[in-house]
Amino acid sequence: MDDGSTVLQDANIKFIVYTSANIEKIPYLAYHLSPSQLLETKAIATVLPFRVNTYVLDHLIDWDNVPNDPVYQIVFPQPGMLTEEDTNKIKNAIILDPSNKEKIKLLANEIRNKLNPHPSDQMQLNIPDVGNDGYKGIQHKYKETALFFPAQGQTCHTYCAFCFRWAQFTDNKNLRFSDPNRDILHQYLLDNKSVSNLILTGGDPMVMKSSHFEYYLDALSQSKYNHLQTIRIGTKSLTYWPYRFTHDSDADNLLRLFEKLISSGKHITIMAHYNHVNELQTDVALLAIKRLQNTGVIIRSQGPILNHVNNSSDIWLDLWNKQERLGIIPYYMFVERQTGSYRYYEVPLQKAYEVYRNALCQTSGLVRTVRGPSMSTTNGKVEIQGITQIQNKKVFVLRYIQARNPEWVQRPFFAHFNDKATWFDQLKPFYPEDAFFFK
Numbered sequence: 001m002d003d004g005s006t007v008l009q010d011a012n013i014k015f016i017v018y019t020s021a022n023i024e025k026i027p028y029l030a031y032h033l034s035p036s037q038l039l040e041t042k043a044i045a046t047v048l049p050f051r052v053n054t055y056v057l058d059h060l061i062d063w064d065n066v067p068n069d070p071v072y073q074i075v076f077p078q079p080g081m082l083t084e085e086d087t088n089k090i091k092n093a094i095i096l097d098p099s100n101k102e103k104i105k106l107l108a109n110e111i112r113n114k115l116n117p118h119p120s121d122q123m124q125l126n127i128p129d130v131g132n133d134g135y136k137g138i139q140h141k142y143k144e145t146a147l148f149f150p151a152q153g154q155t156c157h158t159y160c161a162f163c164f165r166w167a168q169f170t171d172n173k174n175l176r177f178s179d180p181n182r183d184i185l186h187q188y189l190l191d192n193k194s195v196s197n198l199i200l201t202g203g204d205p206m207v208m209k210s211s212h213f214e215y216y217l218d219a220l221s222q223s224k225y226n227h228l229q230t231i232r233i234g235t236k237s238l239t240y241w242p243y244r245f246t247h248d249s250d251a252d253n254l255l256r257l258f259e260k261l262i263s264s265g266k267h268i269t270i271m272a273h274y275n276h277v278n279e280l281q282t283d284v285a286l287l288a289i290k291r292l293q294n295t296g297v298i299i300r301s302q303g304p305i306l307n308h309v310n311n312s313s314d315i316w317l318d319l320w321n322k323q324e325r326l327g328i329i330p331y332y333m334f335v336e337r338q339t340g341s342y343r344y345y346e347v348p349l350q351k352a353y354e355v356y357r358n359a360l361c362q363t364s365g366l367v368r369t370v371r372g373p374s375m376s377t378t379n380g381k382v383e384i385q386g387i388t389q390i391q392n393k394k395v396f397v398l399r400y401i402q403a404r405n406p407e408w409v410q411r412p413f414f415a416h417f418n419d420k421a422t423w424f425d426q427l428k429p430f431y432p433e434d435a436f437f438f439k
């Protein structure tokens with residue numbers, strides 16, 4: 001077994017990236033889509049951000065199963081993501097004059113603005129001066145946990161077509177910080193001793209070079225940062241570019257940094273974003289997991305429930321069982337936010353809850369650490385705990401898993417059952433005195 005002590009070499013690894021600008025050049029598409037499907041795909045990709053690399057194309061998508069293949073559904077624009085009217089407008093502009101980039105761009109922006117680019121507190125979250133006092137790249141919502149957006153980690157290897165951060169990947173420059181923001185991070189941690197957990201997020205921080213990780217994190221092994229217990233890194237790289245941990249020339253530097261931080265007393269946990277067991281099948285994905293775990297890192301998993309991708313108990317059961325086998329701890333099942341292409345992927349809350357429950361009741365207790373379905377709202381994370389009856393009326397049982405106001409955490413409250421609701425703001429309090437939970 002490879003022990004992570006040397007960078008692996010493989011001359012066959014190709015790294016080619018395709019984006020909205022050249023999506024039609026992806027060799028597979030000409031074989032598997034008709035010319036009109038290809039035009040539609042191109043048209044939608046002009047509005048919604050698109051990016052894919054050769055690893056995803058060659059190893060994760062089963063092209064004989066396109067368009068139903070789950071990873072294809074995650075990554076590629078799909079008919080139905082925009083209204084027919086908007087799709088036609090953009091298609092016609094491309095047919096009429098593909099070289100008129102200005103016109104196409106204007107039209108794309110117009111359509112984007114109709115897609116709720118900044119759901120709930122996203123605007124605040126997306127602005128570099130997040131947080132209270134102009135701390136660039138820090139968001140501190142829950143007392144013990146601060147989020148940090150490292151300047152160099154605000155993009156991803158491949159984009160998920162459902163991503164609630166999609167607006168940041170179009171031509172919104174808000175999150176492209178010009179300066180690295182290390183000093184702010186370090187000062188913030190020294191000034192806020194209640195922060196025991198630091199979450200690095202993006203984009204995907206794992207697009208950063210290992211030297212950037214060293215730049216931000218190395219100092220945190222010093223004793224003056226002892227109050228910081230845990231460093232979490234949110235990433236989809238174990239799916240989209242596992243070579244980050246195996247074959248990239250600086251892979252081992254990253255692993256050595258994790259070892260150093262762990263031996264200084266920190267807990268390092270990778271919050272790995274997974275949507276489907278197909279992301280956990282390739283040799284390199286499994287090797288990447290092993291190498292990370294060999295450093296003492298714990299991998300936890302989280303991801304949204306999505307129509308067309310994983311809207312069934314069997315899929316979650318396979319995913320979670322595979323994770324248990326690999327020593328990955330299931331942490332959150334999310335509900336997708338109401339932005340961008342969400343109508344294509346949205347699942348009614350009652351269905352999401354049934355999928356969650358039906359999968360969990362077939363697992364061992366080790367998988368039941370996973371919480372959800374969970375909605376990230378302005379006030380906190382709201383979990384659907386169950387569906388029951390009060391006074392002969394059907395209700396959702398809810399709780400805040402995490403809240404701005406710690407008093408709210410873990411207290412059950414109720415909403416009228418609604419079989420169509422797909423988000424918290426469509427629910428009505430059952431008891432009038434619970435109304436403040438819904439504000």
Ligand SMILES: *Cc1c(COP(=O)(O)O)cnc(C)c1O
Pocket residue numbers: 139141142145146147199376381401402
């Ligand atoms: C989810 C989340 C966290 C982490 O909360 P935990 O309950 O510790 O997992 C921190 N900050 C924000 C803004 C979040 O959405």
Ligand code: SF4
Pocket residue numbers: 155156158159160163164165202203204235236273
């Ligand atoms: S990897 Fe995460 S941040 Fe990047 S596109 Fe996917 S969901 Fe969005």
